[in-house]
Amino acid sequence: xxxxxxxxxxxxxxxxxxxxxxxxxxxxxxxxxxxxxxxxxxxxxxxxxxxxxxxxxxxxxxxxxxxxxxxxxxxxxxxxxxxxxxxxxxxxxxxxxxxxxxxxxxxxxxxxxxxxxxxxxxxxxxxxxxxxxxxxxxxxxxxxxxxxxxxxxxxxxxxxxxxxxxxxxxxxxxxxxxxxxxxxxxxxxxxxxxxxxxxxxxxxxxxxxxxxxxxxxxxxxxxxxxxxxxxxxxxxxxxxxxxxxxxxxxxxxxxxxxxxxxxxxxxxxxxxxxxxxxxxxxxxxxxxxxxxxxxxxxxxxxxxxxxxxxxxxxxxxxxxxxxxxxxx
Numbered sequence: 001x002x003x004x005x006x007x008x009x010x011x012x013x014x015x016x017x018x019x020x021x022x023x024x025x026x027x028x029x030x031x032x033x034x035x036x037x038x039x040x041x042x043x044x045x046x047x048x049x050x051x052x053x054x055x056x057x058x059x060x061x062x063x064x065x066x067x068x069x070x071x072x073x074x075x076x077x078x079x080x081x082x083x084x085x086x087x088x089x090x091x092x093x094x095x096x097x098x099x100x101x102x103x104x105x106x107x108x109x110x111x112x113x114x115x116x117x118x119x120x121x122x123x124x125x126x127x128x129x130x131x132x133x134x135x136x137x138x139x140x141x142x143x144x145x146x147x148x149x150x151x152x153x154x155x156x157x158x159x160x161x162x163x164x165x166x167x168x169x170x171x172x173x174x175x176x177x178x179x180x181x182x183x184x185x186x187x188x189x190x191x192x193x194x195x196x197x198x199x200x201x202x203x204x205x206x207x208x209x210x211x212x213x214x215x216x217x218x219x220x221x222x223x224x225x226x227x228x229x230x231x232x233x234x235x236x237x238x239x240x241x242x243x244x245x246x247x248x249x250x251x252x253x254x255x256x257x258x259x260x261x262x263x264x265x266x267x268x269x270x271x272x273x274x275x276x277x278x279x280x281x282x283x284x285x286x287x288x289x290x291x292x293x294x295x296x297x298x299x300x301x302x303x304x305x306x307x308x309x310x311x312x313x314x315x316x317x318x319x320x321x322x323x324x325x326x327x328x
Contacts, residue, residue, distance in 0.1 A: 005289035011040035019096025026294030044086025075301040121191030129184030137226025161226035168233035256311035264304035277316035283308040
């Protein structure tokens with residue numbers, strides 16, 4: 001059976017800091033009494049495998065698809081590196097309360113400690129309340145001793161780099177960068193397939209199912225002053241504007257007011273489109289599928305040679321693929 005543009009059923013995560021924006025802003029089918037902190041849109045994480053929601057492959061999970069279609073689905077280089085594991089986790093995050101201050105290990109540390117991949121990620125802000133903030137790195141050069149002293153005194157915020165945030169901004173968070181999402185934010189997150197998180201500080205919540213991991217985090221954290229994390233909102237229309245590019249993913253922003261064509265004939269990668277505003281139709285290989293705000297569409301590598309994107313009025317899309325797989 002031939003592949004086609006694929007949609008997946010969201011995996012909702014009810015979390016203590018979650019809110020209602022998945023329902024009120026993204027239009028997802030979530031009960032009003034549920035505090036949904038995350039909606040995993042495309043996941044290859046064990047125990048949380050995304051399941052197809054459209055077409056004749058409906059009901060199959062992403063791992064089953066890769067087992068059958070291999071490089072035809074994800075690209076030959078991607079399949080050669082990751083096998084049946086989909087290499088990215090794409091999610092929406094609704095922070096009704098601040099998330100913990102945390103850090104993620106790199107590939108080498110995660111492999112040694114957890115037999116897992118590390119976690120480099122990026123955020124794209126969809127909605128921000130007035131005075132919303134993100135924490136990205138340290139305000140100044142610091143060290144382990146100073147950090148531990150501030151944790152003990154509950155003054156850690158004093159040495160953290162706190163960024164005021166507006167919708168449309170993006171941030172790149174490499175492994176080792178201490179970070180936290182503040183309250184009042186709706187964010188699209190693109191990351192490596194990993195669920196390894198070290199909590200350093202949790203704002204005094206001290207909940208039994210949310211332990212701290214300072215002993216694991218201390219030799220993972222980069223203690224340099226933060227720089228280069230914030231990405232200014234692109235202004236161009238009807239052409240891809242780069243947001244982030246690293247060996248784990250490349251992300252572009254597309255703001256469409258007219259149809260455009262995209263070609264990935266030589267990329268040898270799947271392409272994911274995350275719709276962050278409006279709606280569009282993506283056509284490829286004689287097939288097409290619509291994607292609207294809050295939805296994610298996976299274009300198989302075998303169909304990515306010639307894509308046609310047609311907005312329904314105006315559309316905003318994040319375009320994600322892997323182009324540096326050989327440099328992992």
